Amino acid sequence: MKDTTTVFQPKTNIDSVNWYVTLKCNYNCKFCSVKKQKSTITEILDAETILFRLYDLGFEKINIVGGEPLLYPFICDITKMAKKIGFITTLRTNGSLLTSSKIAILSPYLDWIELPLDSSKEEVEKELGRGCGKHVQNIQRVSNILKCTDVKLKINTIITKLNCKEDLKPFIRALNPDKWEIFKALNIKDEKYSKFLISDREFLNYQKLNENIILKSGEEPVFNQHTNTIDSCSILLSSKDINDISKNIYSVLTLNCDGSITVIEKNSIHN
Numbered sequence: 001m002k003d004t005t006t007v008f009q010p011k012t013n014i015d016s017v018n019w020y021v022t023l024k025c026n027y028n029c030k031f032c033s034v035k036k037q038k039s040t041i042t043e044i045l046d047a048e049t050i051l052f053r054l055y056d057l058g059f060e061k062i063n064i065v066g067g068e069p070l071l072y073p074f075i076c077d078i079t080k081m082a083k084k085i086g087f088i089t090t091l092r093t094n095g096s097l098l099t100s101s102k103i104a105i106l107s108p109y110l111d112w113i114e115l116p117l118d119s120s121k122e123e124v125e126k127e128l129g130r131g132c133g134k135h136v137q138n139i140q141r142v143s144n145i146l147k148c149t150d151v152k153l154k155i156n157t158i159i160t161k162l163n164c165k166e167d168l169k170p171f172i173r174a175l176n177p178d179k180w181e182i183f184k185a186l187n188i189k190d191e192k193y194s195k196f197l198i199s200d201r202e203f204l205n206y207q208k209l210n211e212n213i214i215l216k217s218g219e220e221p222v223f224n225q226h227t228n229t230i231d232s233c234s235i236l237l238s239s240k241d242i243n244d245i246s247k248n249i250y251s252v253l254t255l256n257c258d259g260s261i262t263v264i265e266k267n268s269i270h271n
Contacts, residue, residue, distance in 0.1 A: 016060065017063065018092075021064055021067075021074075022066050022069065025094075026096060029116075029128060029129040030196065031160070047077070047081065054087075055085050060088055062082050064078065064092065066092075068093060068096075069092065069093055070093055070102070075106075079109045089111050090110070090154075091106065091112070091113050093113065094130065095141075095142045096131060096134075100145055103146070111151065111152060114154045114156055115139055115156070116157070117155050117168075118157050118158050119166055120171040122134065122137070124166075143175045143177070152178040153176075155175060155177045155180045155181070156181050158184075159182060159183065159206050160196040160197070161197070164198050164206050169212070169213045172210075176216050179219065179221075180213075181222045182206070184198065184200075184203045203225050
């Protein structure tokens with residue numbers, strides 16, 4: 001079948017890549033837009049090939065995501081590779097598997113760690129599918145460890161009916177992150193999630209309640225009511241598509257508002 005997608009031009013204002021190294025996860029977050037699969041990259045040479053291809057295309061930042069990326073067996077290897085190649089590196093994790101020893105191994109090769117925190121209340125996080133009642137405790141533990149490293153911390157928050165009236169500023173001040181980004185929950189087409197969705201007005205009210213805070217970097221929090229991911233990064237799905245990538249096929253994908261993944265650009269890359 002003829003490929004009718006748009007040809008990718010490397011020189012764009014998109015400078016970062018979200019790399020889904022695995023779609024396996026130990027959490028069951030209700031608003032996760034990534035479909036879980038068992039497939040993943042099984043050869044470290046495949047990962048190295050992908051990293052060099054992305055760098056040659058002119059990308060500067062790589063966000064290692066999942067699923068839960070710490071379930072990927074080569075997470076330390078590819079983080080080290082990415083940093084040595086020259087990328088600005090970010091690990092986006094739920095934090096549950098980040099131990100002191102794991103952070104000690106990864107921290108020389110990481111610029112950022114991103115952690116999800118929607119509420120300071122364990123019962124809220126549990127109802128949203130983030131762990132089994134110890135997610136807040138894990139976030140506190142990891143943030144305290146990171147204070148002894150050079151790795152910067154970013155907190156991502158999703159706003160739902162369960163937390164839209166919470167003043168999270170005191171807890172955020174205690175975590176002392178470099179960045180805090182707040183998102184309105186995706187309108188995933190599933191009736192069982194509809195009770196969690198909030199209106200634009202409720203999101204704006206949350207913003208008014210939580211915007212008056214200066215973070216460690218000197219910046220203010222960022223509120224994203226309507227997110228267009230392709231404006232900031234392209235998304236590389238690398239599980240079952242590894243065969244295509246090894247044949248010099250590069251794909252740019254974006255997450256739709258309904259949580260589905262669409263290939264929007266494809267191009268053959270020649271050495």
